[in-house]
Amino acid sequence: MPEAVAASVSPVSTAHSRVVYDALKSAGVRLMSALPETWLVHLIRLAEDDPEMTLVRLAKEEEGVGISAGAYLAGVKSAMLMQNHGFLASINGIVSCAQLYRIPLLMLMSDRGSFGEPDPWQTEGGAVTEDLLHALRIPYQTLDEAAIVEHRVHQAQTLAYSSNKPVALLLSRDLMIEGSGPAAVRRV
Amino acid sequence: MTRLDCLRAIHPALHDRAVVTIMGAVAAELQAIGHRPNFFYLQHAMGLASSMGLGIALSKPALPVVVFDGDGSVLMNLGGLTTLARYRPRNLTHVVFDNESLLSVGGFPTATSTGTDLAAMAAAAGIPRTTTVRTVEAFTEAFREAATSRDLTTIVAKVEAVGPSAYVTDLALLENRFQFQRYLRHV
Numbered sequence: 001m002p003e004a005v006a007a008s009v010s011p012v013s014t015a016h017s018r019v020v021y022d023a024l025k026s027a028g029v030r031l032m033s034a035l036p037e038t039w040l041v042h043l044i045r046l047a048e049d050d051p052e053m054t055l056v057r058l059a060k061e062e063e064g065v066g067i068s069a070g071a072y073l074a075g076v077k078s079a080m081l082m083q084n085h086g087f088l089a090s091i092n093g094i095v096s097c098a099q100l101y102r103i104p105l106l107m108l109m110s111d112r113g114s115f116g117e118p119d120p121w122q123t124e125g126g127a128v129t130e131d132l133l134h135a136l137r138i139p140y141q142t143l144d145e146a147a148i149v150e151h152r153v154h155q156a157q158t159l160a161y162s163s164n165k166p167v168a169l170l171l172s173r174d175l176m177i178e179g180s181g182p183a184a185v186r187r188v
Numbered sequence: 189m190t191r192l193d194c195l196r197a198i199h200p201a202l203h204d205r206a207v208v209t210i211m212g213a214v215a216a217e218l219q220a221i222g223h224r225p226n227f228f229y230l231q232h233a234m235g236l237a238s239s240m241g242l243g244i245a246l247s248k249p250a251l252p253v254v255v256f257d258g259d260g261s262v263l264m265n266l267g268g269l270t271t272l273a274r275y276r277p278r279n280l281t282h283v284v285f286d287n288e289s290l291l292s293v294g295g296f297p298t299a300t301s302t303g304t305d306l307a308a309m310a311a312a313a314g315i316p317r318t319t320t321v322r323t324v325e326a327f328t329e330a331f332r333e334a335a336t337s338r339d340l341t342t343i344v345a346k347v348e349a350v351g352p353s354a355y356v357t358d359l360a361l362l363e364n365r366f367q368f369q370r371y372l373r374h375v
Contacts, residue, residue, distance in 0.1 A: 092233060101362065
């Protein structure tokens, strides 16, 4: 009998979710569309509990492209919260709505199926995420340490608005999952 | 009835609303009747006209928003009906011109030609006010009632599978996009 593979049970970091949420809020985001996945639960709850934030829970991530486009044209800054597979599900909307019409998007996507991923079903999506971002010429950075989150979120927002294009931020396992980051590493 | 007749009948009422249309015949016909700076034509991303309408409606709750959609587009984003219902923007009227086909690519029949009922699907998704209309009079009345009801409404207008002779217009996509944004900024 094959051994059962243990499901990942490490807790999602509430502290780092707060850092990401606060960074988005301080960047002026007032609407978030979200299709939940494990790593996003605290972020979504923070949006839900904040009377100053409009949270739109989606049936499919691609809707978030249209919602963000409408919000942007109406003067409201928004962010899309999704898993990298949600990015895959959104690609036609990203290309033929946001890119075609030069509309900024701020896309935060949890980077599943990458280094440290124990869930086999995530691995195909993880293998193609960065190649697809490259192919679509979407600028992206990885958020892997709490200390650089606010800076990178603000810079992503600035670039999205100056270029009128989608920009992505990958939420890494090191940032979002407690106990998975390297011990005592400082980067300049 | 024709989509063109429906659009002509309500065109005067569109001056003070944000209007988003999906691509194809509805965009070309609305523009032919008379383009206004408050009209945005989503010339691709089928399915997302209603999502864009939701984003605008949530961002500007005092502004009436109208989405002109098609059966093909709605079928591509059925889940979006549940999201619309969930957030129930009171200022949004969702019009679906159902000609039972994907007209601009050659007239292939969609599932509404073999029994799929989009108004029923919208109602089952939770949209509070839904109706199917088959005459211009009924369409005009439903459109007026949607405005006075101040609630989320989906109107499915069954129209003939006819369209304009040309789909490319002289309004550039980006020109439209920037003008529409400017309109929303000052409304």
